Amino acid sequence: MGRWTQYDEDSHRLPEGMKRVGYDSDTGRYQFRDADGSLWEGPQGAEFGEMRRVGSAPVVIDDRAQDEDEEAEIGVVSTRPDGYRPLATDVNGGTYSGHVTARTDSAYRVMLPFFLIVAVVLLLVFRLVHSSTPANPPESIHCSGTNEPYHIVRGDTCWALSQIRDCTVQDILDVNQGLDCETLIPGQAVCLPPPHRA
Numbered sequence: 001m002g003r004w005t006q007y008d009e010d011s012h013r014l015p016e017g018m019k020r021v022g023y024d025s026d027t028g029r030y031q032f033r034d035a036d037g038s039l040w041e042g043p044q045g046a047e048f049g050e051m052r053r054v055g056s057a058p059v060v061i062d063d064r065a066q067d068e069d070e071e072a073e074i075g076v077v078s079t080r081p082d083g084y085r086p087l088a089t090d091v092n093g094g095t096y097s098g099h100v101t102a103r104t105d106s107a108y109r110v111m112l113p114f115f116l117i118v119a120v121v122l123l124l125v126f127r128l129v130h131s132s133t134p135a136n137p138p139e140s141i142h143c144s145g146t147n148e149p150y151h152i153v154r155g156d157t158c159w160a161l162s163q164i165r166d167c168t169v170q171d172i173l174d175v176n177q178g179l180d181c182e183t184l185i186p187g188q189a190v191c192l193p194p195p196h197r198a
Helices: 064-074 106-130 158-165 169-175
Strands: 019-024 029-033 039-041 148-151 189-192
Touching: 158 169, 158 189, 169 189
Parallel strands: none
Antiparallel strands: 019 029, 029 039, 148 189
16 A cells, blocks of 8 residues: 555545545546535546536435335235345245355365366476487488498588598498488488598
8 A cells, every 4th residue: 555545535535524425427427425415526537626516416216115015915024123034934944045055165176277287287297208209210221341320410411421431422322322412311321431541
């Protein structure tokens, strides 16, 4: 609560004895009642401001008299002097308040979506942790003679492989029949000739 919020309340802003009693949403004006019972109206669209006395007060409809007449017609009489109606009774004479007792499992029903979300998150984490094995294991290849298998990694080219193995690109193409140096794919298995030694 801010330091000056008490100055925004009706008790501080309205004149002594003035009380806010209503709001007319059609005109956008607040109504106020003075200590002597006279009715005042505020400016349109403003909560506070210069007020003017109005000649007619909004009519409050009291349905209690009409309800009592209808109850008297059907034979229901309010027996309490304070105006409260008696509770409805069932066949055995027990009272019924109209309030249905809450289910005992309502707390679990509220928590169920939370537990479901936690379970889904845990399943996703479990799947992420145990999916560290590659989906497609590298293909295996059998190389003849002294040639060695090699799995292409990102950035490999036939020229780079020939420089590493100290051979020519043609030597690599001779060992791998049908190899296209333009379409090397990471994980692809190729055979590399043994390094040439001088």
